[in-house]
Amino acid sequence: MLADVVESTDAFIQVADLNYRFLAVNRASANEFERIFGVRPKVGDSMLDLLADQPEHQAGVRAIWARALAGEDFTEIGEFGDPGRDSRFYEMKFNTLCDRGGATIGAFQFVYDVSDRLRDQTRLADAENRLRQAQKIEAIGQLTDGVAHDFNNLLMVILGGLSMIDRPGDPGRRGRILGGMRQAAERGAALSRQLLAFARQQPLKAEPVDLRAQLDAMRSCWIAR
Numbered sequence: 535m536l537a538d539v540v541e542s543t544d545a546f547i548q549v550a551d552l553n554y555r556f557l558a559v560n561r562a563s564a565n566e567f568e569r570i571f572g573v574r575p576k577v578g579d580s581m582l583d584l585l586a587d588q589p590e591h592q593a594g595v596r597a598i599w600a601r602a603l604a605g606e607d608f609t610e611i612g613e614f615g616d617p618g619r620d621s622r623f624y625e626m627k628f629n630t631l632c633d634r635g636g637a638t639i640g641a642f643q644f645v646y647d648v649s650d651r652l653r654d655q656t657r658l659a660d661a662e663n664r665l666r667q668a669q670k671i672e673a674i675g676q677l678t679d680g681v682a683h684d685f686n687n688l689l690m691v692i693l694g695g696l697s698m699i700d701r702p703g704d705p706g707r708r709g710r711i712l713g714g715m716r717q718a719a720e721r722g723a724a725l726s727r728q729l730l731a732f733a734r735q736q737p738l739k740a741e742p743v744d745l746r747a748q749l750d751a752m753r754s755c756w757i758a759r
Contacts, residue, residue, distance in 0.1 A: 546566050546567075550581065551639060553580065556580075559575050559576070559577060563575075563645070566647070570614060570621065571588065571616060601628070602628035608627075609628070611652075623649045685725065688721055
């Protein structure tokens with residue numbers, strides 16, 4: 535019954551000795567090996583000899599099986615197969631095969647084709663990346679809108695002050711207007727520094743702002759008008 539289960543499962547199961555010779559290979563694994571490499575394995579075959587005319591694939595198979603035959607238990611995802619025929623991604627779980635005395639005599643693997651799963655994960659990652667990019671563009675648009683309004687308000691203070699500075703009236707008005715214009719210019723310079731820090735991804739230093747003083751300065755400019 536166990537042999538029937540192993541033979542009918544869709545998992546690719548292979549068992550090899552220390553010389554890379556197949557001790558067991560189920561039907562699904564033999565079919566897949568033949569599909570991607572063009573040669574069908576059977577018990578007693580050397581996987582390295584089967585791939586002798588495909589040195590690049592032989593090297594890849596040797597490298598990953600060498601770890602298992604050296605006694606390492608591990609799970610890894612890798613790509614195997616001839617691109618001209620078919621190349622797929624596989625999740626491979628390797629375990630050491632020991633005799634009754636505990637000595638290592640080979641290794642066995644359970645393998646699943648995860649190409650479709652990885653492709654779906656890639657599509658999901660691409661969709662998430664496009665969403666993040668769209669969110670960034672939207673955030674930049676909102677930032678641009680806010681900055682434009684801030685600079686417009688500052689320019690209105692400066693332009694309004696320039697239009698009033700030469701008008702006759704209260705002698706102290708000129709000083710108040712110049713003070714408001716200076717504060718507006720300083721605020722514009724600070725805003726520019728913040729934008730440059732944002733563009734260069736520099737950390738912004740938070741500082742307390744006296745809103746009452748800021749509003750009083752702007753109000754004094756308009757009252758002088």
